[in-house]
Amino acid sequence: MAHPQMFDDDDPLLEQVRRVALALPGAQxxxxxxxxxxxxxxxxxxxxGSVKADGRWHAHDQAVVLHLPPAETAALLQDPRCFIPAYLGPAGWIGLDLDERTDSRELAELIEESYRTVAPERLVARLDGAAR
Structure with missing residues (x-):
């Protein structure tokens, strides 16, 4: 059974995430x-993403879920916008709620850091080459 779509394709916050995430080498x-x-x-x-608390699911529909280095994840957990996402949290992922006040530079930096954490070395090298 397929999951239902849990996002609005016209969401401007999704468009912001999509623009940054797909600009990275090899991203799809x-x-x-x-x-x-x-x-x-x-x-x-x-x-x-979502969180399960008190036996109930709580959706974070306008959030980005990232895989960051442990020290960065620990620091971000002090931010009230952050949460440990269901299923992915134990593997080191963190969620960040987004809204119209989200700093686009901060978001881009976090998405790039997550990319660097999981992307193949050859693609990270392409990213570094493009940055020069």
Missing amino acids: EKISHGRPAFFTTKVHCYFG
Whole structure:
């Protein structure tokens, strides 16, 4: 049974995430478990997530879920916008709620850092070459 779509394709926050995530070398988009997932050989970010608390599911429909280095994840957990996403949290992923006040530079830096954490070395080298 397929998951229902859990996002609005016209969401401006999704468009912001999509623009950054797909600009990275080799990045593509697919739908995984009803949500946009951005990947090369592995997923580097998702748009949207959820948390299970008190036996109930709580959606974070306008969020980015990232896989960052442990020290950065620990620091971000101090931010009230952040959450540990269901299923992915134990593997080191962190969610960041987005809204119209989201700093686009911060978002781009976090998506790039997540990409660097999971992308193949050859693609990270292409990214570094493009940055020069």
